[in-house]
Amino acid sequence: MSQTLAHIAGRPIGPGHPPYVVAEMSGNHNGDLRRALDLISAAADAGADAVKIQTYTADTITLDHDGPGFRIEGGLWDGRRLHELYAEAHTPWDWHAPMFAHARSRGVTLFSSPFDFTAVDLLESLDAPAYKIASFELVDLPLVRRCAATGRPLVMSTGMASEAEIAEAVAAARGAGARDLVVLHCTSAYPAPMSSMNLVTLPDMAERFGVMTGLSDHTLGTAASVAAVALGAVFIEKHFTLSRAEGGVDSAFSLEPDELAELVQSCRGAWEALGGVAYGPGDAEAGNAGMRRSLYVSAPVRKGEAFTADNVRSVRPGHGLPPKHLEAVIGRRATRDIPFGEPLGWDMVEGDPPG
Known part of the structure; x- marks a missing residue:
C-alpha cells in the first residue's frame, strides 16, 4: 500500500x-x-x-x-x-x-x-x-x-x-x-x-x-x-x-x-x-545560449583559400558552426572572401556539410 x-x-x-x-x-x-x-x-x-x-x-x-x-x-x-x-x-x-x-x-x-x-x-x-x-x-x-x-x-x-x-x-x-x-x-x-x-x-x-x-x-x-x-x-x-x-x-x-x-x-x-528530470537549455538559461563556443574566422580568408588552424578558431560567442565541425572544416576552401571576426557557416565552406 x-x-x-x-x-x-x-x-x-x-x-x-x-x-x-x-x-x-x-x-x-x-x-x-x-x-x-x-x-x-x-x-x-x-x-x-x-x-x-x-x-x-x-x-x-x-x-x-x-x-x-x-x-x-x-x-x-x-x-x-x-x-x-x-x-x-x-x-x-x-x-x-x-x-x-x-x-x-x-x-x-x-x-x-x-x-x-x-x-x-x-x-x-x-x-x-x-x-x-x-x-x-x-x-x-x-x-x-x-x-x-x-x-x-x-x-x-x-x-x-x-x-x-x-x-x-x-x-x-x-x-x-x-x-x-x-x-x-x-x-x-x-x-x-x-x-x-x-x-x-x-x-x-x-x-x-x-x-x-x-x-x-x-x-x-x-x-x-x-x-x-x-x-x-x-x-x-x-x-x-x-x-x-x-x-x-x-x-x-x-x-x-x-x-x-x-x-x-x-x-x-x-x-x-x-524540479524534474530535464536536459537541454531551460528557460533560465535562454539568454546565455549565445555565449557558447563556436567557429569564427580568426584571420581574413580570401575566396578559394584553405581553412587552417591559423584562420579558424573555436571561441565565444556561439553564432558560428558548432566546434565539433572544426576537423571537417580544416583543409576545405572558402566560397567567398570572409573578413576577420565572421561566424563561420556551411555556406562559406566548399563541399557538402557532413552527414
Whole structure:
C-alpha cells in the first residue's frame, strides 16, 4: 500500500508540494503562557506551516518515583528526575484553548503530541487538526490506535525504533483507520550529531513501508533538514525558542526565530530546486545560449583559400558552426572572401556539410 498525499488543516503534504515545516515548541515556553503565545506568533512570522506542542502532565507521562530508571543519566538533562523534568516542561492543559485560539488568529496551524488517552480527549474537545506520536511513544500501540481512530492526520516519529517496531506502528495506525499518515525519520539524541542522522534511510523508509516520510531534526543548525528535503522528505519538524540565551529545557538544540525563518526558506528552496528530470537549455538559461563556443574566422580568408588552424578558431560567442565541425572544416576552401571576426557557416565552406 502506498500513499501519495496527506492533508493537515487543508494544507496538502506530499510530492508536488513544498515541505511542511513544523516548529516544535516543546517546553521552551518556560512555564509562561505569554511566552507560549509569543512563540506561536514568532513561528507564524517565520513562515512555518504549524506549531506543535506536547500534551501531558508529569503524572500522565511518568511516576513520581526516584527508583532505578527514573533519573536521567548522561546527556542534556543528566541527573534530573523524570517527574521533575516533565513537571517543568509540560504545557498546562488550561493553556491549550487560548493557544489554539491564538494560532487561529495568526493563521498558523497548531497541533500536539498526546501522551495518553486523556490527552487525546482534551485535544479532541479542542478540534485539534492532527496528532503526532513521539518517538518514545511509538511502541505504545494502544495510543497509536487511539489517535488513528479519531480519523485525523497522524504523524509518527521513529527515533530508536527497529524496522519491526515501525512496521507494527504503521500497521496499528492503518488498522485503526489512519489514512493521512506521515512517518518521520529521527535520531533521539539531544542534540543529535550529524554523523548519527543516516538520512539515506528516508527513501528506503518510504519504499519499505509505503508511506510519506519526513524528518524530526534534533541536530544543530539547518543542514540536515535541507538535505532531508533533497532526499524526498515532505515534512520537517524542528524545535524552536525565542532565545537560547534565556534557557529552557530544549533551548540548547532549538532554533531562534531568524534561524527558523532561514529553515523555512532553505527547505522550500531545496524543494523548488529539485524540479524534474530535464536536459537541454531551460528557460533560465535562454539568454546565455549565445555565449557558447563556436567557429569564427580568426584571420581574413580570401575566396578559394584553405581553412587552417591559423584562420579558424573555436571561441565565444556561439553564432558560428558548432566546434565539433572544426576537423571537417580544416583543409576545405572558402566560397567567398570572409573578413576577420565572421561566424563561420556551411555556406562559406566548399563541399557538402557532413552527414
